[in-house]
Amino acid sequence: KQEVTQIPAALSVPEGENLVLNCSFTDSAIYNLQWFRQDPGKGLTSLLLIQSSQREQTSGRLNASLDKSSGRSTLYIAASQPGDSATYLCAVRTILTSGTYKYIFGTGTRLKVLA
Amino acid sequence: NAGVTQTPKFQVLKTGQSMTLQCAQDMNHNSMYWYRQDPGMGLRLIYYSASEGTTDKGEVPNGYNVSRLNKREFSLRLESAAPSQTSVYFCASTGGRNTEAFFGQGTRLTVV
Numbered sequence: 001k002q003e004v005t006q007i008p009a010a011l012s013v014p015e016g017e018n019l020v021l022n023c024s025f026t027d028s029a030i031y032n033l034q035w036f037r038q039d040p041g042k043g044l045t046s047l048l049l050i051q052s053s054q055r056e057q058t059s060g061r062l063n064a065s066l067d068k069s070s071g072r073s074t075l076y077i078a079a080s081q082p083g084d085s086a087t088y089l090c091a092v093r094t095i096l097t098s099g100t101y102k103y104i105f106g107t108g109t110r111l112k113v114l115a
Numbered sequence: 116n117a118g119v120t121q122t123p124k125f126q127v128l129k130t131g132q133s134m135t136l137q138c139a140q141d142m143n144h145n146s147m148y149w150y151r152q153d154p155g156m157g158l159r160l161i162y163y164s165a166s167e168g169t170t171d172k173g174e175v176p177n178g179y180n181v182s183r184l185n186k187r188e189f190s191l192r193l194e195s196a197a198p199s200q201t202s203v204y205f206c207a208s209t210g211g212r213n214t215e216a217f218f219g220q221g222t223r224l225t226v227v
Contacts, residue, residue: 031212034216036218041221043218043219043221044207046215046216046217089157093216095212100165100166101212102173103148105150107156107157
């Protein structure tokens with residue numbers, strides 16, 4: 001059974017710091033991995049999608065890497081800003097017996113960037 | 116482009132009442148999902164629909180029913196609400212297997 005773990009559960013950093021959020025999964029048979037951001041009381045906003053054949057994806061100050069064989073992904077945030085404060089969720093996409101797909105989520109890392 | 120739209124945003128029910136949560140997407144996606152999010156437990160899949168006309172149970176289906184009304188709409192029904200169903204409910208949709216998932220803004224449900 002696929003399990004997704006995110007460490008740390010919470011993180012507080014001063015503005016300007018570069019930081020790394022970790023995501024690990026137990027079954028390497030995934031189609032892709034997606035990183036989301038969730039602001040309090042809001043829905044999930046997609047940040048980056050990494051296909052299983054890719055090693056990394058970049059969008060602005062965000063860089064996500066994927067090492068499928070070791071079951072790990074990292075989200076790197078450069079030059080953090082107070083506006084980056086949110087909960088970050090990773091999700092792996094796995095196939096179901098019906099032939100469709102579902103996302104298995106980690107419980108998230110709650111990030112606070114201090115001004 | 117609205118993406119995934121959920122209604123209502125907030126709802127308070129009494130134990131035993133019924134209600135339907137609505138979800139619609141305008142991205143022509145085949146697959147739609149209902150998740151619930153609870154503190155410390157992450158998002159858990161309730162039901163999903165691989166395509167119009169099909170629905171399947173996820174991890175926590177008990178107490179819920181769903182209807183894939185057409186390609187755009189996927190509703191979640193609570194027939195007899197219980198306090199354990201107090202949660203935030205999210206609808207999501209995806210296209211092909213290598214595409215992103217898009218989520219609605221959520222419905223915050225309280226059962227008293």
